[in-house]
Amino acid sequence: MNTYEILFSCVSLLATIGIFTALYKIGKKIGIFEESIRYINQSTTQCENRINKLEDLSVSMHSDILAIKTFLITKYKNAESIWGVKNSPTKLSENGKMLFDAIRGDQFLLDNKSILLQQLSEKAPQTPLDVENDSNEILLRQTETEIFNGLKNWVYESSALLVNGEDGPRPYTITLNDVCFVLSIPLRDMYLEKHPELINNSVIN
Numbered sequence: 001m002n003t004y005e006i007l008f009s010c011v012s013l014l015a016t017i018g019i020f021t022a023l024y025k026i027g028k029k030i031g032i033f034e035e036s037i038r039y040i041n042q043s044t045t046q047c048e049n050r051i052n053k054l055e056d057l058s059v060s061m062h063s064d065i066l067a068i069k070t071f072l073i074t075k076y077k078n079a080e081s082i083w084g085v086k087n088s089p090t091k092l093s094e095n096g097k098m099l100f101d102a103i104r105g106d107q108f109l110l111d112n113k114s115i116l117l118q119q120l121s122e123k124a125p126q127t128p129l130d131v132e133n134d135s136n137e138i139l140l141r142q143t144e145t146e147i148f149n150g151l152k153n154w155v156y157e158s159s160a161l162l163v164n165g166e167d168g169p170r171p172y173t174i175t176l177n178d179v180c181f182v183l184s185i186p187l188r189d190m191y192l193e194k195h196p197e198l199i200n201n202s203v204i205n
Contacts, residue, residue: 082095082163082178084181089132091185092182092186099178100182100183102161103183105182105183105186109186109190113190115147117191120138120187123138128192128199132185138187139183139184139187140176151176154179155176160173
């Protein structure tokens with residue numbers, strides 16, 4: 001074998017080694033790529049499972065909210081018959097004014113006007129009736145916060161009030177629902193005073 005043949009053999013060998021080395025590197029990259037694809041698929045599946053769980057939770061929460069809202073509206077109507085009078089719109093009755101004064105409702109609303117009106121704005125009521133219902137709902141939710149501690153103590157310590165009924169005065173045990181109702185009517189008026197456009201838009205021509 002002459003020198004040229006030896007050189008050619010060496011070059012061929014080196015080329016072959018280079019090709020196998022390149023193929024090996026490509027194979028490793030393909031393996032990494034396939035592993036990445038598997039990881040992405042697993043992550044996608046996990047995300048889909050989490051999304052499905054969130055959707056199920058959302059449906060459950062929606063049902064709970066509807067149930068709570070139905071309950072609140074029912075309790076609101078019960079309180080309305082004692083503390084309010086339907087007068088287009090609802091006003092506090094003499095019983096309602098008595099309870100409002102007893103709990104110092106004007107001071108409570110003055111102290112907490114900012115947070116209550118802000119929460120009403122966030123609900124974006126479209127009509128005066130929305131404002132009325134939302135006011136009561138917001139106050140009921142606030143009973144779980146510290147701003148209601150003074151009123152809860154008042155309810156806990158108070159004795160039954162004498163309220164006027166069809167058969168004359170009778171004792172009535174006050175609940176937080178009653179307190180929220182008598183606060184909700186003035187709160188409604190405070191909000192509507194700042195948003196007169198809701199009253200104007202509600203007029204039927």
